[in-house]
Amino acid sequence: MQGRGNPISREETNTKKSEERRSELLGIALELFAKFGYHNTKISDIVKQAGVAQGTFYWHFKSKEAIALEIIASGRAEIAKVIGQGYRSHSGTVEDMVTASELLLTSLFRFAGSNRYFMELLYAGAGNDEVIRSAVNETRNEMERAFRRNIERAVELQMLPANIDSSLRAMLLVSLIEGVISRWLFGPRETESELSRKTAEELAAETARFEFFGLLGTTKNTANEVKKGSSK
Structure with a gap:
């Protein structure tokens, strides 16, 4: 039969358009939340930028809170997936751990760089909204838990000492990473600083070395050699 078209194809087309519109609303809401804060962003601002009626927004989302919570939950899942790559299946040397950490941090910094609005x-x-702030805090807590699982796994494999405080180490590590990402993307930075020009790979290499070897950025043996040389 001609002229009626394929009803399945029309349905698929409509579904695709609906999904695209939903994704567009999510992206616009995220941008506005990041730039102006959750509290200062209204649904009317979101639909105005999207060029749709408020009814379209409510077709996809129950409220401003609902769209914000979905944005945060989606980002949380992506971050957890990235950090989960560091869960080791077998033991290795210190150099193996440094390399693995560098790869993980590269993925995490790439995610941050590609999702600047989400990181902001x-x-x-989050502002003063209790529900949104709680969801944001849970995302940051999940990052910490994911790193703690990686650390505990390394202890199981005897790659790290059995007596370390894995919760404290995870907290210190996440604080380091959050600080690096925040300064890298948003500042403040010294005028002559080249931090903003560093790639995710360069930043990951520096952070991984600091994670394992501290300010010297060297292994213990090399540090001893530096100490001996300075005492001559």
Whole structure:
């Protein structure tokens, strides 16, 4: 039969358009939340930028809170997936751990660089709304738990000492990473600083070395050699 079209194809087309519209609303809401804060962003601002009626928004989302919570939950899942790559299946040397950490941090910094608005929401955009702030805090807590699982796994494999405080180490590590990401993406930075020009790979290499070897950025043996040389 001609002229009627394929009803399945029309349904698929409509579904695709609906999904695209939903994704567009999510992206616009995220941008506005990051730039102006959750509290200062209204649904009317979101639909105005999207060029749709408020009814379209409510077709996809129950409220402003609902769209914000979905944005945060989606970002949380992506971050957990990235950090989960560091869960080791077998033992290795210190150099193996440094290399693995560098790869993990590269993925995490790439995610942060590609999702700048989400990171800004995570660090500064929740405002005073208790529900949204709680969701943001849970995302940051999940990062800490994911790193703690990686550390505990390394202890199981005898790659790290059995007596370390894995919760404290995870907290210190996440604080380091959050600080690096925040300064890298948002500042403040010294005028002559080249931090903003560093790639995710360069930043990951520096952070991984600091994670394992501290300010010297060297192994213990090399550090001893430096100490001996300075005492001559």
